[in-house]
Amino acid sequence: MDERKIPYKIYLEENEMPKNWYNLRADMKNKPAPLVNPGTGKPLTAEELSPIFCEELVAQELDDTNPFIEIPEEIRDFYKMYRPSPLVRAYCLEKKLQTPAKIYYKFEGNNTSGSHKLNSAIAQAYYAKKQGLKGVTTETGAGQWGTALSMACSYFDLDCKVYMVKVSYEQKPFRREVMRTYGASVVPSPSETTEIGKKILAEHPGTTGSLGCAISEAVEVATKNPGYRYVLGSVLNQVLLHQSVIGLETKAALDKYDIHPDIIIGCAGGGSNLGGLIAPFMGEKLKGNADYRIVAVEPASCPSFTRGTFAYDFCDTGMICPLAKMYTLGSSFIPSANHAGGLRFHGMSTTLSQLYHDGYMEAVSVEQTSVFEAAEQFARVEGILPAPESSHAIRVAIDEALKCKETGEEKTIVFGLTGTGYFDLVAYEKYNNGEMSDVIPTDEDIAASIAKLPKVE
Numbered sequence: 192m193d194e195r196k197i198p199y200k201i202y203l204e205e206n207e208m209p210k211n212w213y214n215l216r217a218d219m220k221n222k223p224a225p226l227v228n229p230g231t232g233k234p235l236t237a238e239e240l241s242p243i244f245c246e247e248l249v250a251q252e253l254d255d256t257n258p259f260i261e262i263p264e265e266i267r268d269f270y271k272m273y274r275p276s277p278l279v280r281a282y283c284l285e286k287k288l289q290t291p292a293k294i295y296y297k298f299e300g301n302n303t304s305g306s307h308k309l310n311s312a313i314a315q316a317y318y319a320k321k322q323g324l325k326g327v328t329t330e331t332g333a334g335q336w337g338t339a340l341s342m343a344c345s346y347f348d349l350d351c352k353v354y355m356v357k358v359s360y361e362q363k364p365f366r367r368e369v370m371r372t373y374g375a376s377v378v379p380s381p382s383e384t385t386e387i388g389k390k391i392l393a394e395h396p397g398t399t400g401s402l403g404c405a406i407s408e409a410v411e412v413a414t415k416n417p418g419y420r421y422v423l424g425s426v427l428n429q430v431l432l433h434q435s436v437i438g439l440e441t442k443a444a445l446d447k448y449d450i451h452p453d454i455i456i457g458c459a460g461g462g463s464n465l466g467g468l469i470a471p472f473m474g475e476k477l478k479g480n481a482d483y484r485i486v487a488v489e490p491a492s493c494p495s496f497t498r499g500t501f502a503y504d505f506c507d508t509g510m511i512c513p514l515a516k517m518y519t520l521g522s523s524f525i526p527s528a529n530h531a532g533g534l535r536f537h538g539m540s541t542t543l544s545q546l547y548h549d550g551y552m553e554a555v556s557v558e559q560t561s562v563f564e565a566a567e568q569f570a571r572v573e574g575i576l577p578a579p580e581s582s583h584a585i586r587v588a589i590d591e592a593l594k595c596k597e598t599g600e601e602k603t604i605v606f607g608l609t610g611t612g613y614f615d616l617v618a619y620e621k622y623n624n625g626e627m628s629d630v631i632p633t634d635e636d637i638a639a640s641i642a643k644l645p646k647v648e
């Protein structure tokens with residue numbers, strides 16, 4: 192096809208949007224290992240999961256046989272407010288880099304929450320409403336997930352209680368106010384509203400909280416209040432399923448112009464955007480119908496894939512959540528302060544962990560100063576101010592494009608641009624002032640938390 196005919200933005204029509212999510216697990220020969228009850232050491236059943244999660248979401252969580260799951264019409268209608276999202280040909284970046292590579296990015300920052308998280312938030316809110324629940328609880332760190340969920344809950348008229356890590360609540364008032372504007376109640380965690388919060392406050396007066404502690408509070412409130420369930424914004428299979436809308440749209444847009452990507456790149460925190468972006472491509476790869484290089488990018492300060500261990504571990508620091516078999520740094524691993532808050536999880540999606548273990552994908556870790564350098568380069572030519580998380584993928588896309596410049600290869604690179612960075616300007620300020628550093632854990636740091644992994648099997 193004549194190059195010039197490919198537009199800057201490839202949009203799909205509304206009627207070309209996917210009507211089904213794609214459940215990649217159905218096409219995996221080696222299925223991801225099941226979630227395990229830490230009390231019994233046995234795989235969790237739907238019965239055990241349903242006091243915590245909505246019924247339909249439990250079914251999706253446990254379903255590793257149905258490849259397609261219909262996207263209910265109400266969710267598709269909501270998606271239409273901000274989807275299909277554009278697949279952008281980064282002509283300006285290519286020119287700036289003087290690379291023969293062709294670079295595309297799928298931009299998920301075109302909604303008020305500013306990230307892909309809304310794709311799953313709206314689905315989870317829908318199933319909660321359908322079940323007749325009063326509301327949902329969740330935790331949020333920097334606030335991207337809480338923001339997405341509060342938007343979804345206001346749409347379906349559900350109560351939304353967000354436990355926000357206290358330090359973020361105090362230092363990042365902007366996302367907090369977006370959440371409150373959408374009607375969510377935002378509680379700084381730890382709080383006096385839960386037993387676990389009171390206990391933590393008694394033991395550690397003045398603590399500024401942690402994600403693990405906020406999860407524990409949100410789960411406690413969901414299980415103690417009739418009509419409430421807990422929802423989570425990443426890691427779980429159900430979240431990867433909902434995020435497959437990213438990959439399905441990307442594939443449809445590429446197919447329109449007969450474009451075959453060589454490399455697909457995404458940042459990986461808990462794995463949901465990457466799992467969603469790669470889903471249909473990985474499906475073809477698993478069936479032997481096509482081949483792609485698939486690359487996960489993680490921060491050097493929290494390198495689950497590249498330096499972690501493939502083992503059962505707790506999903507939370509509070510050690511109350513189920514055990515998942517994944518690449519993990521250990522649930523007691525505390526990553527150093529890093530400006531990509533959404534990538535600071537110690538573990539990784541079980542689905543992506545299994546695929547990585549079986550050699551279907553690669554992973555690289557990058558340091559945050561080089562990430563912000565890439566963010567700046569991208570912002571200056573492509574116009575979008577990228578989220579620090581997304582900029583991990585930009586870094587590796589640029590690196591791959593520069594390799595093509597050396598070899599003269601015209602590779603096609605696709606990466607996921609998960610969101611915008613307007614709430615991350617303190618991080619940009621640090622970078623602009625030359626005050627940003629890279630803190631990389633030592634082997635001893637990682638070995639110490641790995642030594643505390645629970646014994647399973």
Ligand SMILES: *Cc1c(COP(=O)(O)O)cnc(C)c1O
Nearest residue numbers: 425460461462463464533580610
């Ligand atoms: C949360 C977040 C991520 C990381 O989460 P995944 O579940 O790994 O996708 C990446 N980018 C942005 C903008 C986020 O908000």
